[in-house]
Amino acid sequence: MYLTAVASLRAGHADDVFLLKRPGWVRDTLKQLDEAKRLSGGELFVARWMSGVVRAQVPGLFGERAAAMQDLVWCLAHADKAPNLGWMREVYFHLAALHRQRGEDAAARRYQTLSGFASETRPATFTTPFSEAPVAGHTFSSRLIREVVPGAVYLLSGFEFTEYYFVVSADRRELIAIDAGTRADAARAAHEALRARVPSLPPLTTVLVTHAHWDHVGGQRYFRSLSPSPRFIGRGNYKDELAHDAMANPAGLQLFFGKEFQLADVLSYKPDVTVDRPTELIIRGTRFELLPTRGGETDDACR
Structure with a gap:
């Protein structure tokens, strides 16, 4: 290089x-x-x-x-x-x-x-994965699906502003999402793309929310629409963060996150299970350690 x-x-x-x-x-x-x-x-x-x-x-x-x-x-x-x-x-x-x-x-x-160039001459070209579009908003890469851990952990990039992580349980009977993305349409596109890539993917049963920012819970409406609906696990003080989210200008957020972004989808977020102390969670043989923390981006973070 x-x-x-x-x-x-x-x-x-x-x-x-x-x-x-x-x-x-x-x-x-x-x-x-x-x-x-x-x-x-x-x-x-x-x-x-x-x-x-x-x-x-x-x-x-x-x-x-x-x-x-x-x-x-x-x-x-x-x-x-x-x-x-x-x-x-x-x-x-x-x-x-x-x-x-x-x-x-x-x-x-x-x-x-x-x-894509109209003539035999061209302007300077910036070769970058970043993109801006009225519908999709800002994305950091082209659409990619990576197997972080073969057959177990998948990372999906380029479907919208944020990335999506999915974890297949150890017994391969349940799928766990890490956060819910920014928009319902993008969450659907990412989930369906992974299902097309991995036809044997088990049903989504759990969404672990790291914090209640727009780009981490805004796509929850799609996940809630699944049957059966997955359970959401997040911090108990999520309402404090939603109060900060509500202060943002919706029109400005749509310019950044895309036209389909709905602030109402963010503000309607409510975890089914709350975590306020270090918690060990085992889902079908896969162990998660949930660690509430304060500081950084938010005060409702869960690592």
């Missing part, structure tokens, strides 16, 4: 290098990219991506177009290894340029369309 980062900085600086020294500068940069690929076994997406993107842009006299094509096609075949799907825009854009140079217009048009 270090060599890849250094090579990318060198590539961006090439136009500032004295013309007579520039060919050597470019060749040394390409050697660094090759070394980065060698050290990573040719399997590190970022190294292959940077090599392909840089090589696609060097003048033809360096003879790097075939190598650029090879790296970019590798990225195409291993898109699942990209940090996020936004990285693929540059892959498509430069594949379009390479095919255009070969006179392969149909392929060039196809990749140009996939890139």
Whole structure:
């Protein structure tokens, strides 16, 4: 990664290098990219991506177009290894340029369309997983489902502002959620995505609420709608936090959390079981230790 980062900085600086020294500068940069690929076994997406993107842009006299094509096609075949799907825009854009140079217009048009860029030139691109949309609000990543503990603990990101954790009990007969998310529609989307990914997923029976902020209880309406309805376990002083939540401007919250966010869903939260002292909870063989604490974001936290 270090060599890849250094090579990318060198590539961006090439136009500032004295013309007579520039060919050597470019060749040394390409050697660094090759070394980065060698050290990573040719399997590190970022190294292959940077090599392909840089090589696609060097003048033809360096003879790097075939190598650029090879790296970019590798990225195409291993898109699942990209940090996020936004990285693929540059892959498509430069594949379009390479095919255009070969006179392969149909392929060039196809990749140009996939890139999302309307022309053969483009503005500076920020490759980031963050996104803002009126409906979805702010998300920190593209949609991902990770098995934190294989077959037992799942992390879902990118469905909305917050992340979702689900735990399968030791006997695989119950599902436990950690918090309820921000919006009912997002909670539904996350839960259904996990069920599609893991068809054998058991029914959701318990929601452990770490604290009663908007992005931790706002999706409770969806979970309450399940049959049978899961039990919610949270701190006994949750009303104090809801009083703070109620002071927020609903319109402002919708700009951040999305149009479907409903403050009423937050304020209607009420745990079925309250925790006010360290408590051991065992659900079908899976042990949870609930530790009430004060400070940090809220005074109703339960770790």
